Amino acid sequence: MRHFLVMMLFAALASVVFGAVAKDTTSERWQYGLKVFAEFMIIGLVLGWILYFIP
């Protein structure tokens, strides 16, 4: 559980920074930040499950 929370914190921090830096309008920043957060979480979970089955 701790690993998941750390991954969530990392994804949240990265999405805040990327969202604030990358886009011009507030709505675009929100969209981009949420997209980056979702990508981090989904890719992290997928990689976690792939590695789970690799001895």
Place this chain on the structure above:
Amino acid sequence: MIKSEKISMSAVEHPPTSAWLIAIAAWFVPGLGHLLLKRFGRAILLGGSVWLSFVVGLAMGGHMFSLATGQGSSQLLQVPPMIANLGSGVLYLFCLLFGAGFSDDPQQAARATYEYGTTFLLIAGLFNYLTVLDAFDIAAGRKS
């Protein structure tokens, strides 16, 4: 070429001195660059992310890099992560001065959160480089 194009091109090619000073301030104290530009929201979001990432990384027992942490040829391998750590500015320099986060302690390395902490410390510096570039662009008039 009309006069306004000349002016805008020279502004792009030669950013004002204040933009460089803002960038240095933004590097030295994460968030300060945006504070000086009166971009309080960005200062809290970007500077806060850097500070939080750094503090969390340190609390997890993460390790920072300097030229003194490697031995022999492995010293060169310390340079890229050291550059990332250096991005944290005064936070890195403060820890370097007081030796916090630089010790090669096996007990510290055995902690479950050691690698996470090291990654957070690296990321804090890299976040701050993005913050510096953002503050510089705003100060130079390249970004609103």
